[in-house]
Amino acid sequence: MIDVAAPPVAPTETPRHRNDRPAGPPPTPEPSPAKATPRDGSRAGRAAKAFLGWAPPALTFAALAGLAWYGHEHDWNLPTVAAAVDAGPEWCEQHGVPEAECVLCTPGLIEDAPDLTFCKVHGVHNCVLDDPTLAEVPGLDDPEVTEADLNRAARALALRPRRENLSQSRLPGTRVQFASVEAAREAGVEVEPVFRRPVMESVAAPAEVRYDATRTAHVSPPADGVVRAVLVKPGEQVAAGQTLAVIDSEKVGRLKAELSSALSAERLARVERDRIAPLVSRDVIAGRRLAEADAALAAAGADVDRAARALGNLGLTVDAKALRTLPADEADAAVRRLGGGSDSVGGADGDNLVAVPAPLAGRIVDLDAVVGEVVGRGTPLMTVSDTSAVWVDLRVPAEEAGFADLGRTVRYRPDGSDEVREGEVVWVSSDVDPTTRTVRVRAELPNPDGALRNESFGTGELILREEPEAIAVPHEALMWDGENTLAFVRDARWFEEGRPKFFVARSVRPGVSADGYTEVIAGLLPGEVVATAGGDVLRAQLLKGNLGAGCTCGH
Structure with a gap:
């Protein structure tokens, strides 16, 4: 047995090899007094840990419950500073004014x-x-x-x-x-x-300027031929009837010759008839000769009328009655002047020349005629338009088209300009565009300075109320x-x-x-x-x- 009070004595061992093992089982160490824990102390520790685990959630839940109760009792309004310190006038929380001055809560403060x-x-x-x-x-x-x-x-x-x-x-x-x-x-x-x-109340719509078709003419030659002269330039202002170009037409020359020949034949037939008529009256010759002379004169007159109509169909004005009264040389000269052709243009025979007149007063807005070009009747040579007034086509939404009455005022402002022109509705389409679902509404606008140009765009307004x-x-x-x-x-x-x-x-x-x-x-x-x-x-x-x-x- 070892005395726990005696000082320790170093044991004496006999050196042995490291691989030598002691005989018998190894000794069991005794427990340390500091690590020994009673059984009752272990239960208290576990209880303390459990309390510290559920106490914070419980306190949080209690605080939230208290806040919910306070909010329910006070309509979720925080107390005012005045209420907290019990100082100053009481306020009407609903209307934000002192209670004593709240006209909504205190009847009689002012008139009802x-x-x-x-x-x-x-x-x-x-x-x-x-x-x-x-x-x-x-x-x-x-x-x-x-x-x-x-x-x-x-x-x-x-x-x-x-x-x-x-x-x-x-x-x-x-x-x-x-x-x-x-x-x-x-x-x-x-x-x-x-x-x-x-x-001003209006309906706005995109709009496009167009030439007035009733004031626009596409000029073409009266007969097939060759352009011998172009007498105007693009943009030039022309008068109605002014010669725009001269055409060398073989057909016109031929019809003029036929008219001159028919006039000569008619004059000859008239002379013959006038010579026979007295002889028949004196029974010198048979009456049959007078009848034949009258028939010849009528046939010659019909030829004159036919040639005059043929020239008239080409747009030339022929007064056959006046031509019959002229002497032969003056009649021939008058026939040569038909159609306004000069005696000679570009080396061409004057009998074949025919003038192309302006059908109306306006501006040359398009010119395609070229000297020396072979053209046919109906070939467009140029376009004349009276630009003193233009059309403006508005694309009005179908649901607003009911406001587009004839005569309603329209105001148009070109893109890039502040100038506004005013006109009135002259036509409303009966069709709705299947793609844009809009209706074309046309207005006529004055354009004395020509500033509104064909196919330019802008914004139009139908004036509903001013x-x-x-x-x-x-x-x-x-x-x-x-x-x-x-x-x-x-x-x-x-x-x-x-x-x-x-x-x-x-x-x-x-x-x-x-x-x-x-x-x-x-x-x-x-x-x-x-x-x-x-x-x-x-x-x-x-x-x-x-x-x-x-x-x-x-x-």
Whole structure:
């Protein structure tokens, strides 16, 4: 046995080889006193670890439950600073003003809002066109509504469907209050007065300029031949009947010769008949000879008429009656001058020459004739057009084509130009383009300076309505709340000291919009003041005040 109190004594061993093993099993080490743990202490540790594991989730759940209870009891509104420190006036949380000054929660502070009505004629609530006393015009208790205002509203509503307001809505007429003028300014609310300005309602469509076909002529030679002279240049202004070109035509020369020959034969037959007639009357010769002479004279006259008609069919004017009265040499000269051909052009025989005249006054817009070219009757030599007036073809959407009445005013602005030309509708197609689903509407426009060029493009407008004294507001003054088009009108006594500061929601009927302004067909009067910036703040407060049970300030 070893004494645990005695000092240790180094054992004496007999050296042995490293591979020698001691006899018997190895000794078992005794347990260390520091590592010994009682059985009861092991249970307490496990309990502590379990508590530390579930305590944080339990505390988090309890906090969330408490927050849910508080939110449910206080409508999910955080307490105000005034409520937290119990200082200052109590505030109406629903309307954002002191409770004592809230016109919506404290009856009798100011005059009651007028009863909400709906005007079926103009489609707005509390219509100021029917009852001007409802308007909020500073300094005027009874603004004037003219007969022109009523007629203007009637025209606009009858022209086309307009966005409608919900007659059952309760939002129009609601007052949106601010604590002070400074509070409205800090909320970003800006205002502008309602005023009059000219407006125009139209249907815009892409348009193309074309020559007026009734004022345009494609010039061609009267007969087959060779171009001997071209007497005009492209773009030149010509008069009706002016010679444009000269054609050398063998056919014309032949027909002229036939006419001259027929005139000579007729003169000879007349002389013969005049010689025989006295002889027959004296019974010198048989009456049969006179009958033969009359027949020959009639046949010669028919030849003259046939040759004259043949030349007339080529466009040459032939007065056969006048030619019969002329002496032979003068008649031949007159026949040679038929058709306006000169005695000699380019070495050609004057009898074969025929002039090509301008069928109307206008401008040479196209020239294809070349001297020496062989041309046939009907070959286009040039085009003459009276460009003092042109056609403008608009491609109007099929659903808007009903506005294209004959005589309706059209305004056209060429691409790349600010100049506007005005004309009127002269034709409306009965077809709808199968590809573009548009209808061609043609207007005639004056073009005295020739600035409108054929096949140029621009924008055309069918003028539906022009109002020189319309009521208008900036675009930003109007907004759609899902039921109505609203404007927020400032109280007419806004700057009166001690009076609550509020705007009134007003339903309106918007008309045409242009240049940053929108026409108000009904719902506002000139002189009223509307919010143009900060409208989202006003609308949010309006919707907030009309959610659920409404005011929650306890009144």
